[in-house]
Amino acid sequence: MTHQQTCGEALVKLLERRGVDTVFGIPGVHTLELYRGLARSSIRHVLVRHEQGAGFMADGYARVSGRPGVCFVITGPGVTNIATPMGQAYTDSVPMLVISTVRATTDMDKYYGRLHEISDQRAVTAPLCAFAATVLSPEELPGLIDRAFAVFESARPRPVHIEIPLDVLVAPVGGDWLPAAPATRPRPSGADIEAAAKVLGRAKMPVIIAGGGACDSGPDLTRVAELLGAPVVTTAAAKGVMADDHPLHLGCTLPCMETQELLGEADVVLAIGTELAETNTWCDRLTLPGAMVRIDIDPAQIDNIYPATAGVIGDAAAALEALASLLSGGKPNDTAAMEKRVLDIRHAIPKSDPPLKQIHRRVLQAVQANLPETAVFFTDMTQIAYSGNEIFKAPRPRSWFHPNGYGTLGQAMPAAIGAKLAAPSTPMVALVGDAGFQFTVQELAVAAELGLHITIILWNNDALGQIRDDMVAGGIGKVGVEQLNPDFALLCQAYRAGYLRPDGLDELAKCLLRTQAEPGLWLIDVRQDVFS
Numbered sequence: 001m002t003h004q005q006t007c008g009e010a011l012v013k014l015l016e017r018r019g020v021d022t023v024f025g026i027p028g029v030h031t032l033e034l035y036r037g038l039a040r041s042s043i044r045h046v047l048v049r050h051e052q053g054a055g056f057m058a059d060g061y062a063r064v065s066g067r068p069g070v071c072f073v074i075t076g077p078g079v080t081n082i083a084t085p086m087g088q089a090y091t092d093s094v095p096m097l098v099i100s101t102v103r104a105t106t107d108m109d110k111y112y113g114r115l116h117e118i119s120d121q122r123a124v125t126a127p128l129c130a131f132a133a134t135v136l137s138p139e140e141l142p143g144l145i146d147r148a149f150a151v152f153e154s155a156r157p158r159p160v161h162i163e164i165p166l167d168v169l170v171a172p173v174g175g176d177w178l179p180a181a182p183a184t185r186p187r188p189s190g191a192d193i194e195a196a197a198k199v200l201g202r203a204k205m206p207v208i209i210a211g212g213g214a215c216d217s218g219p220d221l222t223r224v225a226e227l228l229g230a231p232v233v234t235t236a237a238a239k240g241v242m243a244d245d246h247p248l249h250l251g252c253t254l255p256c257m258e259t260q261e262l263l264g265e266a267d268v269v270l271a272i273g274t275e276l277a278e279t280n281t282w283c284d285r286l287t288l289p290g291a292m293v294r295i296d297i298d299p300a301q302i303d304n305i306y307p308a309t310a311g312v313i314g315d316a317a318a319a320l321e322a323l324a325s326l327l328s329g330g331k332p333n334d335t336a337a338m339e340k341r342v343l344d345i346r347h348a349i350p351k352s353d354p355p356l357k358q359i360h361r362r363v364l365q366a367v368q369a370n371l372p373e374t375a376v377f378f379t380d381m382t383q384i385a386y387s388g389n390e391i392f393k394a395p396r397p398r399s400w401f402h403p404n405g406y407g408t409l410g411q412a413m414p415a416a417i418g419a420k421l422a423a424p425s426t427p428m429v430a431l432v433g434d435a436g437f438q439f440t441v442q443e444l445a446v447a448a449e450l451g452l453h454i455t456i457i458l459w460n461n462d463a464l465g466q467i468r469d470d471m472v473a474g475g476i477g478k479v480g481v482e483q484l485n486p487d488f489a490l491l492c493q494a495y496r497a498g499y500l501r502p503d504g505l506d507e508l509a510k511c512l513l514r515t516q517a518e519p520g521l522w523l524i525d526v527r528q529d530v531f532s
Contacts, residue, residue, distance in 0.1 A: 007138040007164065008033025010173040011099070012041050014145055018179050020070050022046060022061060022421055024054040028074035030101040030116060033169045035072075046421065046450070049442040051078050053414045055085020056440065058096050060378060060415030063401055065422035068095035068152045075101045076116030079124060079163075084408055086128040086159045091405025092237065093212060095157035097148055098125070102163040105136060121163060130158040138171050146180040154183035156213075156298040185297065188314030188322065196270075196293045196310040196319075197326035203268035203291075204333060206230040209254070211280070212237030213273015213297060213316050215397040220320035221272065222246065227327045229335035230270070231342045233259055235280045236402045238273070240394030247339040250346065252390050255282035257352075258345045266290050268309075273297070273316045276306050279404045295319045349390075356469075359531050360387035366505050367431075367457065368393060370512035375427040376419060377401065380412035382433030383466050384459045410439025413456055417443060420452045427455070427516065434460040434485055444495040444521070453519040455512070456497075458488065461528040488525050497521040503530055 005013075012034060015023075024046045027035045038045050048054040051073050058069025069089075073082050079100050089096045102121050103114050111119065118124070126132045130151045135141045141164070148160040200206060206228045214221055214234075218241045225232050225248050232242050233250045242249045253259040260283065263269060267290040274280060274296075285305065294301065294308040295316055302311035312319045353361060363384065373395050379385035379402045394400040403411045416430040437458055447454055468481035492499035498520055502508040508526065515522040 004172045006033045006036070006169065007141065007171045007173050008169045009037035009040065010138070010177055011141060011145075011164075012037025012043065014142060014177040014179060015070065016041050016043055017177075018145070018149060019067065023070045023072055024048055024057045024061075024418065025072035026051060026054070026074075026078070027072075028078065030074045030166060031072055034099065044421075046446065048414075049445055050440070051081035052084055052410070053440055053443040053446065055082040055089070055096070055098070056411045056414035057418030057421075057443070057446075059085055059089050059092075059094050059411065060401075060418030061422045062089070062094050062096060062157075062418075063398060063415070064376060064419040064426070067422075068097045068149070068157075069418060070097045071099065073098060073100045074116060075103065075121065075163075075166075076118045078116075079118070079121055079161075083124060083128060084406075085411070086125060086161070088403050088406040088408045088411060089159045090128045092403065093157050094159070095152035096159040097152075098159060098161045100161065100163045101169060102134065102165050104167040105165045106167065108165070122161070125161040128159060129161050130155070132161040132163070135162060135164045135168055138168060138173050142177040142179075149179070150183040154185050185315040185318075186313065188295070188312045188319040190322075192310070192312045193319065193322045193326065196295070196312050197323055199291050199293050199310045200228060200268055200270060200323070201327060201330050203228065203230075205266050205338075206268040206270060206333070207263055207266040208232045208270045208272065209235070209263075209274055209276065210238045210241055210272050211235045211274020211276075214238050214241055214320075215273075217272070217317035217320050218242060218397060220317055220324055223324045224270075224320050224327065226335070227324060227330065227332065229333035229338050231262065231338055233263075235274050236389040236400070236404055238397065239389070239392070239400045240397045244393045244395075248335075248342055250342055253345070253349060254280055256349050256390070258348050260286060262341070262345065263288060268293060271295070271306065272320070275301055275304065277405060279407065356383065357387050359528070360384045361391050362505060363508070363526065363531055364388050364391050366508050367512060370509045371429060371455070372427050372516065375399070375429050376423070377429045377431055378412040378416040378419065379403075380430070380432040380436040381407050381409050382431070382436055382459050384433075385431050386466070388431065409433075409436035413437065413454075414440050414443040414446075416454050416456075417447050417450075417452060420447075420454055421450070427453075430454065430456045432456060432458055433465065434458060434462065435464045435483060438486075441491070444497060447521050448496040452521060454521055455515040456521075456523045458523055458525050459528065460485070460488070460525055465528075488523060492523050495521070497523055499523055499525065501525040501527070505531070
């Protein structure tokens with residue numbers, strides 16, 4: 001008897017034609033037709049231990065590969081479990097495709113108490129997506145997939161959620177679906193570039209702020225900075241976009257008082273691919289008295305809380321290349337004086353380090369000195385990572401990742417797993433706190449099952465350290481911020497991971513070198529009290 005392919009099977013074939021090679025998920029009674037398709041495809045399925053892990057792995061996969069991370073999840077709890085990673089991917093502009101089921105079309109407007117039923121599933125994900133859509137017939141699905149990939153390829157990349165009713169998923173599909181041609185990023189208009197160049201050309205003290213949207217424009221960004229004699233400040237998402245030792249590079253120092261004072265003196269600020277959000281600046285609002293030039297692929301950012309004097313919508317690299325061409329004949333500002341100012345600021349910032357940040361600095365310097373320059377770091381919401389956003393010297397773009405906007409706990413380790421699957425030869429490191437690590441600790445089983453070589457650096461203070469310190473500073477009694485941790489050595493044994501516990505910086509260096517010499521899954525338990 002000839003098998004008639006279903007909508008679920010046809011979807012998997014379409015994703016395969018789109019270049020999807022990995023899907024993260026947990027099979028369930030409502031997604032069996034998707035898995036029928038996976039069983040007949042070349043796509044690798046990664047069995048996660050929780051749908052939140054699926055989302056974070058897809059996030060890490062996408063950040064390293066540049067391709068969307070794809071997840072298959074069930075109706076109801078599968079969708080609500082993956083909502084948190086979708087929120088993180090949304091705020092950090094990460095492409096992610098979440099395919100879920102939903103109750104049958106005949107049940108859409110009713111409440112029958114079906115398994116996994118949720119009254120309005122799409123309403124859960126809509127605020128966390130570029131778009132969320134319900135497929136009411138198989139014929140609609142290819143167009144929605146094309147629309148999703150157009151977002152990933154040509155707009156500000158963000159998650160997309162497509163839900164397929166149970167009866168549609170099993171419906172027969174006669175032929176194979178073909179993907180649309182790849183979309184391209186919008187090029188900036190010549191008039192907008194000229195307007196921006198005029199504003200910048202008049203500047204006597206310009207400053208550049210580069211965000212994650214500038215990651216692919218390093219050479220052009222550096223060229224514009226040199227033409228203007230302008231210092232460059234980056235957000236955490238743009239670390240590495242400019243050589244750390246460039247004399248105009250101020251690094252990821254937006255939250256620092258010295259950098260904010262410099263911005264207050266600027267007559268023009270050029271902001272590229274950044275929201276200039278609270279989580280970039282850690283202040284309510286920067287004081288920017290001068291003109292503002294903004295370059296962004298997202299039109300909504302041109303006139304957000306820092307409205308543009310001149311706005312350019314489009315690809316950052318193309319915009320900066322065009323700007324450099326127009327600015328190349330101008331008279332340079334006093335670059336030497338600005339380089340000295342940058343050097344003075346870079347020397348001044350560490351002098352104001354509080355004691356804990358001084359400890360972080362020593363530990364991070366040891367980490368950087370004893371791991372390969374090719375390593376990629378995924379960091380969690382933990383105090384040492386907050387310090388690392390400024391201190392760590394990223395050798396290139398997309399080598400240091402931090403969950404900025406949404407600020408989720410538990411992202412780093414599963415994201416490193418997804419990234420390792422995307423780039424098997426790249427050393428992957430997760431920098432986690434002891435509390436946040438336990439949000440997704442079960443995903444260690446995935447790394448062990450797949451035999452992945454990942455180094456986890458656990459910053460261990462037996463507490464939700466930042467919140468505890470904030471309580472103490474605010475005169476609040478410590479409530480719910482000091483937990484009983486597991487025996488991490490036994491935990492590693494259970495998950496077939498190596499365990500190391502250094503007793504100082506020299507021992508930490510040896511531990512780090514060992515994790516690279518002996519491939520496997522490693523956890524280095526770095527106790528804050530040992531390094532204090």
